[in-house]
Amino acid sequence: MSDEETPMRDLAALLWPWAVWAVLLLALTLVFSQISPAMARITTDTLIKLVIVTGLYIFVGNSGILSFGHGAFLIVAAYASAWVTIPLAMKGVILPGLPEVLRGLQLSPLGGLLTGMAVAGGLGLLAGIPLMRLSGIAASIATFAFFIVISVIYNNWTDWTKGTASLVGLPTWVGPWAALAAALVALMIAWIFQNSRAGLLLRASREDLVAAHGAGIRVMRLRLLAFVLSATVAGAGGVMLGHNNGALTTANNVYLNLSFIVIAMLVVGGIRSLSGVVVGTLALSVLAEIFRRFETGVEIGGMMLQIPGGSREVLLGLCMLLALIMRPDGLSRGRELPVPGFLRGGRAKAAKTETEALQ
Numbered sequence: 028m029s030d031e032e033t034p035m036r037d038l039a040a041l042l043w044p045w046a047v048w049a050v051l052l053l054a055l056t057l058v059f060s061q062i063s064p065a066m067a068r069i070t071t072d073t074l075i076k077l078v079i080v081t082g083l084y085i086f087v088g089n090s091g092i093l094s095f096g097h098g099a100f101l102i103v104a105a106y107a108s109a110w111v112t113i114p115l116a117m118k119g120v121i122l123p124g125l126p127e128v129l130r131g132l133q134l135s136p137l138g139g140l141l142t143g144m145a146v147a148g149g150l151g152l153l154a155g156i157p158l159m160r161l162s163g164i165a166a167s168i169a170t171f172a173f174f175i176v177i178s179v180i181y182n183n184w185t186d187w188t189k190g191t192a193s194l195v196g197l198p199t200w201v202g203p204w205a206a207l208a209a210a211l212v213a214l215m216i217a218w219i220f221q222n223s224r225a226g227l228l229l230r231a232s233r234e235d236l237v238a239a240h241g242a243g244i245r246v247m248r249l250r251l252l253a254f255v256l257s258a259t260v261a262g263a264g265g266v267m268l269g270h271n272n273g274a275l276t277t278a279n280n281v282y283l284n285l286s287f288i289v290i291a292m293l294v295v296g297g298i299r300s301l302s303g304v305v306v307g308t309l310a311l312s313v314l315a316e317i318f319r320r321f322e323t324g325v326e327i328g329g330m331m332l333q334i335p336g337g338s339r340e341v342l343l344g345l346c347m348l349l350a351l352i353m354r355p356d357g358l359s360r361g362r363e364l365p366v367p368g369f370l371r372g373g374r375a376k377a378a379k380t381e382t383e384a385l386q
Contacts, residue, residue: 044364045218048305060203073312074206075267080292081213082261084304086253091233096170098286099177100258101265104143108266112139117196124186136200140266147262155254159247181277191278201271213260295350297357306358318342
């Protein structure tokens with residue numbers, strides 16, 4: 028093998044898992060988005076959830092700290108994007124309490140997305156400075172308290188958010204292909220981070236915190252970096268969620284329920300691998316849609332089968348419990364997709380050649 032071929036094969040081997048999932052998601056989107064408008068909406072919703080789960084994984088999967096507070100980043104990002112993308116005429120009517128600078132500001136969808144991500148990342152930095160000093164269950168409880176604080180603020184900030192009423196007028200520019208692009212970019216960001224030096228050191232601290240401190244690893248700084256990046260990616264999912272629905276509301280524990288669904292997807296798929304993110308999101312999305320259809324009634328063999336309303340959440344919880352009993356490490360067992368031999372062989376051969384040369 029020539030010296031020029033080895034780096035290319037190394038890069039291909041490194042990107043292999045991401046490329047496989049990218050091709051799979053592209054194929055699924057291409058097929059299901061064409062079946063019907065309803066199926067296109069389901070596909071879009073699943074891909075948006077994948078963005079959010081990926082954002083959560085960047086912090087949780089690498090640090091080992093379970094966060095219950097990422098719903099806060101969805102809220103602040105979605106509303107920040109709404110403030111700068113709702114048409115000016117409508118904004119002056121439905122949000123008269125906004126500052127003059129925001130009432131007169133109109134950005135493109137991309138501008139709204141970047142604004143939401145920046146606000147979410149900034150909040151992640153401010154909240155992460157004290158939160159990342161904690162570990163274990165204390166850190167998890169603190170992130171949940173953080174989410175409750177943000178939720179209460181937005182519930183009562185009527186001049187800016189309309190409180191528990193729906194904020195309407197958001198441009199609905201998110202469809203299957205926009206959601207797919209966001210999901211692929213989010214997966215790429217997560218993949219690059221976990222294979223970076225910072226990601227490897229953070230995962231080392233996840234396995235043995237005392238040894239990591241003893242080796243001089245600045246755990247708090249690495250956790251903060253992962254937390255901010257995680258908040259930014261999750262914020263992108265929050266923005267897309269709002270622009271997919273065309274309206275926002277913090278009533279009825281919308282973001283609390285979504286947060287627990289996202290956590291369930293990550294845990295069921297496998298909290299320690301990016302492959303688990305994709306597997307868990309797709310598996311629970313399919314199950315949720317099946318249970319939803321049974322709630323509305325499904326005719327099988329001339330018989331109408333229908334389960335009581337609200338059973339979907341119970342059944343999803345039972346499925347999550349069953350998956351954890353049978354696969355404590357998740358459906359992916361915390362492993363990434365194996366690299367094929369023709370790529371792995373190139374790296375092994377190059378390493379062998381270098382070893383022989385040293386000898």
